[in-house]
Amino acid sequence: MESSGWQTRDERLVVIGGGQAAAQIIDEARRRGYEGGITLVSEEAVLPYQRPPLSKQYLTGLHDQDWLLYRHRSFYERYAVDVRLGRRATAIDRAAQSVTLDDRTVLPYDKLAIATGTRSRLLDLPGADLPNIFSIRTLDDVDRLRVRLAESRSAVIIGGGFIGLETAAMLVQSGLDVTLLAASDRLIPKLVDGEMAGFLLDQHLMHGVSIVLRAEVAELRPLADGAVVVKLADGRVFAGDMVLVGIGAIPNVELAQAAGVECDNGIVVDELARTNDPNIVAAGDCTNHPNPLTGKRLRLETVHNAVEQGRTAGATIAGHELPYIQSPWVWSDQYKLRLQSVGVSEGYDRTVLRGKPADGRFSLFYYRGEDLLAVNCINQPLVFGAVRRILNERIPLHPDEAADPGFDLTRLPLPTATLDFDIPWPSKFEKEQTLVEWGFE
Amino acid sequence: MNKQLAFVIDMKRCIGCDTCVIACKVENDVESGRFRLKVLDSNRDPIFEKPQGVFPNLSQQWLPTMCHHCVDAPCISACPTNTLWRRDEDGLVMLDEDKCIGCQRCGEACPYDALSFDAEHGTADKCTACAHRLEVNEAPSCQVVCPTRAIHFGDIHDPGSKVAQLLATREHKVLAESRGAKPQIYYLEP
Numbered sequence: 001m002e003s004s005g006w007q008t009r010d011e012r013l014v015v016i017g018g019g020q021a022a023a024q025i026i027d028e029a030r031r032r033g034y035e036g037g038i039t040l041v042s043e044e045a046v047l048p049y050q051r052p053p054l055s056k057q058y059l060t061g062l063h064d065q066d067w068l069l070y071r072h073r074s075f076y077e078r079y080a081v082d083v084r085l086g087r088r089a090t091a092i093d094r095a096a097q098s099v100t101l102d103d104r105t106v107l108p109y110d111k112l113a114i115a116t117g118t119r120s121r122l123l124d125l126p127g128a129d130l131p132n133i134f135s136i137r138t139l140d141d142v143d144r145l146r147v148r149l150a151e152s153r154s155a156v157i158i159g160g161g162f163i164g165l166e167t168a169a170m171l172v173q174s175g176l177d178v179t180l181l182a183a184s185d186r187l188i189p190k191l192v193d194g195e196m197a198g199f200l201l202d203q204h205l206m207h208g209v210s211i212v213l214r215a216e217v218a219e220l221r222p223l224a225d226g227a228v229v230v231k232l233a234d235g236r237v238f239a240g241d242m243v244l245v246g247i248g249a250i251p252n253v254e255l256a257q258a259a260g261v262e263c264d265n266g267i268v269v270d271e272l273a274r275t276n277d278p279n280i281v282a283a284g285d286c287t288n289h290p291n292p293l294t295g296k297r298l299r300l301e302t303v304h305n306a307v308e309q310g311r312t313a314g315a316t317i318a319g320h321e322l323p324y325i326q327s328p329w330v331w332s333d334q335y336k337l338r339l340q341s342v343g344v345s346e347g348y349d350r351t352v353l354r355g356k357p358a359d360g361r362f363s364l365f366y367y368r369g370e371d372l373l374a375v376n377c378i379n380q381p382l383v384f385g386a387v388r389r390i391l392n393e394r395i396p397l398h399p400d401e402a403a404d405p406g407f408d409l410t411r412l413p414l415p416t417a418t419l420d421f422d423i424p425w426p427s428k429f430e431k432e433q434t435l436v437e438w439g440f441e
Numbered sequence: 442m443n444k445q446l447a448f449v450i451d452m453k454r455c456i457g458c459d460t461c462v463i464a465c466k467v468e469n470d471v472e473s474g475r476f477r478l479k480v481l482d483s484n485r486d487p488i489f490e491k492p493q494g495v496f497p498n499l500s501q502q503w504l505p506t507m508c509h510h511c512v513d514a515p516c517i518s519a520c521p522t523n524t525l526w527r528r529d530e531d532g533l534v535m536l537d538e539d540k541c542i543g544c545q546r547c548g549e550a551c552p553y554d555a556l557s558f559d560a561e562h563g564t565a566d567k568c569t570a571c572a573h574r575l576e577v578n579e580a581p582s583c584q585v586v587c588p589t590r591a592i593h594f595g596d597i598h599d600p601g602s603k604v605a606q607l608l609a610t611r612e613h614k615v616l617a618e619s620r621g622a623k624p625q626i627y628y629l630e631p
Binding site for chain 2: 028422
């Protein structure tokens with residue numbers, strides 16, 4: 001695929017979205033031979049990029065925008081993609097099969113892919129619209145935040161999830177006084193057990209982050225020089241030169257919903273990323289999809305979901321079937337710790353520890369009876385990699401084996417690549433036989 | 442036409458001496474237990490070499506294998522962080538360790554088992570065709586040390602190159618062609 005020999009069929013795919021799912025849909029559709037024209041519509045002014053570094057390396061200016069791009073410019077040229085950046089899709093007309101943009105352009109489509117992602121949940125409190133209150137979702141958010149960060153000495157972070165913790169780690173390491181306010185009685189309550197939450201809490205305290213649990217924010221008030229005071233319902237106050245809000249995200253489903261595409265906590269799709277309209281697929285953070293491995297319907301805000309469901313949607317567009325059946329996983333970098341988590345722990349009745357938290361390398365296995373549901377790993381990438389595949393392949397792992405650091409998880413019967421020629425070379429002996437038969441010897 | 446660098450490996454010449462394996466490890470500082478390059482025998486086992494056939498009609502083939510620098514590399518499409526990417530100017534598949542989050546999806550997606558995992562740093566690792574040597578006009582270390590001159594490397598789109606000439610004149614195959622990755626290690630008939 002050296003050049004753009006594409007767009008040979010009179011057919012058009014429109015992709016709405018500016019994240020990894022959008023780029024992945026295009027990638028997979030072209031790889032699988034989709035030959036129609038492709039238009040990418042993104043509200044943002046940059047090509048689809050990776051969001052995870054926004055609360056990590058990009059926050060403190062370690063890397064530039066180009067570093068974040070999920071696919072480089074040449075990718076869109078090679079695949080002959082008509083890229084419309086800084087344009088918002090305002091309406092989908094399913095009967096006429098067209099998308100209207102905010103500049104009134106009407107784009108007809110044969111296939112439509114919706115990857116509109118999520119937007120940050122905002123505080124609905126007095127003072128929430130003051131200057132110097134930031135959330136982290138887009139490059140634009142972080143570019144504005146960085147201007148203020150340069151002149152800030154303290155920050156208050158509202159939210160004890162991944163965004164809050166990653167930002168706390170980055171900011172405290174750049175020398176700011178950081179206070180983190182979490183609504184729950186522990187950190188990342190949705191994802192990790194108390195033992196893991198306690199370990200993370202200790203790490204942040206050790207690095208100098210002040211953490212307030214069970215903090216119910218009541219009001220925000222301005223101070224001199226643009227600083228902000230956060231007042232809790234119990235009357236305690238915390239001041240910072242800037243406030244960062246990381247209290248979750250809301251799926252962007254309004255466009256789909258208005259067009260009559262079925263939505264229920266996200267755009268409802270099946271294992272092949274198809275919506276209730278046969279010409280529309282959806283992928284990424286904005287979808288509510290079935291997960292056959294857990295028997296649950298999930299809406300995930302993870303890179304893995306964007307990338308893998310994006311592939312499924314791209315394959316569907318190209319007329320192939322690539323069911324999305326994988327255990328969800330996520331990672332987070334904080335200080336020198338890499339937390340990797342795979343599976344859905346909901347409904348667990350016990351946890352099994354492998355390794356020692358004091359060594360800074362351990363894993364926590366979540367079980368329901370003898371069924372492994374999920375694992376959180378701290379600095380144990382090999383355990384994570386093996387368990388991810390164990391869960392995907394539904395290989396049983398007894399809790400005693402999980403707990404034993406001497407038990408090599410990679411020795412379980414995981415599928416491996418077979419390195420062979422499709423048609424083997426004839427062996428030397430067979431060649432000589434042929435020569436004898438033909439009378440050449 | 443863009444450059445397309447590729448390995449051409451002459452199975453008639455390879456004697457399974459593993460010199461390339463050692464050179465690769467030394468050049469790229471690959472620790473014990475991990476490989477960027479392996480030499481497999483007829484049974485695809487890198488260590489216990491067992492000939493094919495029944496005595497006295499025995500035969501043996503060796504298969505040096507590393508990253509196949511596929512044109513449609515499945516590792517790139519599986520990588521969630523753009524750690525793996527294909528270099529436009531010469532077609533090599535590159536790996537940026539600083540972007541790797543250690544998910545090991547690439548290892549799972551690769552049809553050629555070409556990615557290993559550096560547990561110490563928590564990142565994937567693979568053959569780069571000695572890109573750091575190419576920059577200073579040196580050949581990949583495996584090619585340089587091969588005592589039987591079984592490993593060739595160059596631009597297959599340049600008709601004057603040795604690799605293009607070998608492909609034009611000798612029967613050749615790629616591994617697992619049906620997987621559709623368009624691999625860029627060509628094996629000449631044994």
